[in-house]
Amino acid sequence: MAQDDKRASVGIGLIGSGFMGRCHANAFRSVAGLFDVPLEPRLNVLADASDELAAQAAQALGFVRGTGSWQELVADEAVDIVAITAPNVLHAPIAHAAIAAGKTVYCEKPLSTTAAIALEMTEAAEAASVVTLVGFNFLRNPMIKLAREIIASGEIGEVTGFRGRHAENYMANSEVAHSFRTDPQGGGALADIGSHIISMARYLLGPIAEVQADCRTIHATRPVAPGASERAPVEVDDMTHALLRFENGVSGSLEANWAATARTMDLSWEITGTKGALGFSQEQMNELLLWSATPGRSGYTRIEAGPAHPPYGAFCPAPGHHLGFNDLKVIEVAELLSAHAGGPACGPDFREAYEVQRAVEAMQQSHADRRWITL
Ligand SMILES: NC(=O)c1ccc[n+]([C@@H]2O[C@H](COP(=O)([O-])OP(=O)(O)OC[C@H]3O[C@@H](n4cnc5c(N)ncnc54)[C@H](O)[C@@H]3O)[C@@H](O)[C@H]2O)c1
Numbered sequence: 497m498a499q500d501d502k503r504a505s506v507g508i509g510l511i512g513s514g515f516m517g518r519c520h521a522n523a524f525r526s527v528a529g530l531f532d533v534p535l536e537p538r539l540n541v542l543a544d545a546s547d548e549l550a551a552q553a554a555q556a557l558g559f560v561r562g563t564g565s566w567q568e569l570v571a572d573e574a575v576d577i578v579a580i581t582a583p584n585v586l587h588a589p590i591a592h593a594a595i596a597a598g599k600t601v602y603c604e605k606p607l608s609t610t611a612a613i614a615l616e617m618t619e620a621a622e623a624a625s626v627v628t629l630v631g632f633n634f635l636r637n638p639m640i641k642l643a644r645e646i647i648a649s650g651e652i653g654e655v656t657g658f659r660g661r662h663a664e665n666y667m668a669n670s671e672v673a674h675s676f677r678t679d680p681q682g683g684g685a686l687a688d689i690g691s692h693i694i695s696m697a698r699y700l701l702g703p704i705a706e707v708q709a710d711c712r713t714i715h716a717t718r719p720v721a722p723g724a725s726e727r728a729p730v731e732v733d734d735m736t737h738a739l740l741r742f743e744n745g746v747s748g749s750l751e752a753n754w755a756a757t758a759r760t761m762d763l764s765w766e767i768t769g770t771k772g773a774l775g776f777s778q779e780q781m782n783e784l785l786l787w788s789a790t791p792g793r794s795g796y797t798r799i800e801a802g803p804a805h806p807p808y809g810a811f812c813p814a815p816g817h818h819l820g821f822n823d824l825k826v827i828e829v830a831e832l833l834s835a836h837a838g839g840p841a842c843g844p845d846f847r848e849a850y851e852v853q854r855a856v857e858a859m860q861q862s863h864a865d866r867r868w869i870t871l
Pocket of ligand 1: 545604
């Protein structure tokens, strides 16, 4: 790591410059201005599918240089943290190379295309003692942290039920083309966004013990590429419903649906307890609903995010001014930098992401076998 006259720096290598690549780049650029992080990120190398794409993206996103070779990025001594925002099938080979080089690995979800591959990645990272973090950024919301604290405090009593959903509409139109998201190797609504609501359920209520799921493909074919007239069959789910039993005995259900007409970011859940309940939707991500049973005044209270809910105050001193999606990535990166510098482990690490992938696969297996699956 290079030293400057203020704070030590850490070299960032980013692989992929699409939706998530831009979000990661923004977080690495802005984190040191918002958080008292131990290391200042230096945006050193960006890799994309070709030299030309990488050079353009490196310039647009503020990286020193671009390359069409992720292998070259991983081997570069100017890269201490490898951020993987490329299609899912590339996560494992890149992560293995980065782990072998002893680098911190910050990988987007889902961790990989199968649970078996995710486990290999996890074991390699643990054997090499490298820091890993997987981009389940919705867990970084201060309202979600507050919900976990409320549950742990017993304020809503004993938890009795969970109803979760991650519903969006980006694949609702049958003319949306195939992409890595519909690749039979690890694609589908359940892997793509179901993984988020599974990670959230585990964060709030702990491990899932058993699942029974129904997966459904709504559009039988899609164009092979954007604008193409040729079509190919869709082999993954557009929508999955699952029943859950958690290890702590709580029963519940979840839905993963990327063809949910009218929904844009409904990562939502309701948790019921013997004395109260909690409700949340990412579409109103600055609010947490808390139900209280006070006689004559029972109902949901809307708790509004503000500086009382760390780290909201790092962004704004006034309540009600709202954090946004990109801010969750900044919080995630702040925790990553602290862990990279030897601070507390920041999770969800590869092992936690492997557990999420196991739940995804158990639901797919349950659908195929038409039975409950024990994890
Ligand atoms: N955490 C979240 O909220 C969230 C949201 C969206 C996507 N994701 C995840 O982020 C990852 C990327 O998704 P996206 O929506 O940004 O996809 P995208 O298609 O917008 O971007 C993918 C990028 O990877 C690049 N790429 C393709 N092949 C490459 C190669 N061989 N070497 C280097 N780069 C290559 C593409 O050119 C593109 O720049 C996926 O794993 C996805 O599941 C996470």
